[in-house]
Amino acid sequence: MTEARGSTGLNGTTHTRRTPGTPCWVSLMVHGMAATQDFYAELFGWEFQPGPQQLGPYMRALLDGQEVAGIGQMPPDRHLAVAWTPYIASDDVDQTAETVRACGGTVGVGPLDADNAGRLVIASDPSGAVFGIWQAAAHLGTGITGVPGTPAWNELLTRETESVAKFYQAVFGYEEEAVVSADFDYVTLHVEGRPVAGIHGVGHGLPRDRGAHWMTYFEVADVDDAITHITGLGGRLLKPAHDTSHGRVATVADPEGAMFSVIHSAD
Template sequence: MTFRDTPWPEGTPCWVDLMTDDPARADAFYGALFGWEIADQGEEYGHYRIALLEGRSVAAFGPKPPGMEQAPSVWTTYLAVADADKTVAKVSEAGGQVLMPPGDVGDAGRMAVVADPTGAVFSLWQARENIGLQNVNVPGTVVWNEGMSRDFDRAKTFYSEVFGYHLGDLSNADFSYTTLDLDGRPIGGLGGISEGESHWSTYFGVTDTDAAVAKVVQLGGSVRGEPSDSPYGRMAQVADDQGVVFNIISVTG
């Protein structure tokens, strides 16, 4: 089990959350699937809900903000930054879009919502009292985040310029993919796609992928990609009972 109590290094995925039409329904689904306890932060924070495992934060849910009720419900990846305002400027200079300018979230931190030049949306998190993920890389927690882009080369240039990633390119004639490396260690990935919209994906760890897929279906969710083996673990793509897509992969811990 990997616990963390200090801010994540710049460019590291440090948080995931889901803005959904029915947060209470999400509480029930993910709580049953991953064994999460849910802590409602109250009216002051718009009833944002922190998911806990072993008493440590692992994700969050919340209602869609006013005026964004028609926006799609998706798991959003947050990348850690030391200065949200400076990083937003880099995003713009590199051809990205600023969808929500930097703003304080109480004493917890400062955040912004941006998109890369290919349209993949992600958030920035400048930690203060809240570092984000406190428990990772074990069943029931985030184990991997990756951007999937309709323009692989442009996306590689963008993320390298903004976050200083070294690219561990694994591409071949049939497959475009690179790890995003910091200090010689992969902290996420970036792949090319020919269909669908550019996006960021979240992988949650499970003990048994096939059993977790069966549980998803039992809870009213659906299977988008059948379980398959990979060098990194057995994985599958699923959707919750509100149609929100995410990935699961077998891990130990």
């Protein structure tokens, strides 16, 4: 990821204000707040404190005192997919929202202020994948990465990369690097020369009940142990653990069905 960084040590990397275009936060809207907090507290060791309430009850997850993610209450009259949503940093969320619309995306929520924390938009790209945009004020985003229980990567799963990559490039100014392969459609998005997110074209492998969507990867100490823990807590294994050039990875779902991946990053 690309951002301004603070100190680096045994406890991971602490972060300050992100460069625009960098994923800076992940948030989950659920039906059962208490049960979901219990699940992630057991899995990642998260603790919780109240956050801005503009969109309803909302809690920030903390790891060793550093904010790492958010969990909010889904309005009872909304029947949306329960999913982790990445927020991408912007210096002017109103202008970015206008660019989203001009490039064929949709703005579903905002722009609106979240107390003194910052200003946000929830949008979707032309393929329907939902993402957030965050203009930081008091809340800069995820406070620490690089240790178990923290976001490690965000990846868009979509039908094909070419057209949707053009959208994100136009909105956030990304540089792109494509994987040259006859049977692997993948683009890495860069900010200032550093990889910050990926777009994976999976063709007809896209779930019919979910469509295009963003996937958050969370760092864990041991992927296989995490799978055992997740299934024991009522979650599900969706894609078995396998080794990649970036580390060992598995895709899972929490008890409400929110998909995410766990990774033990390669050294």
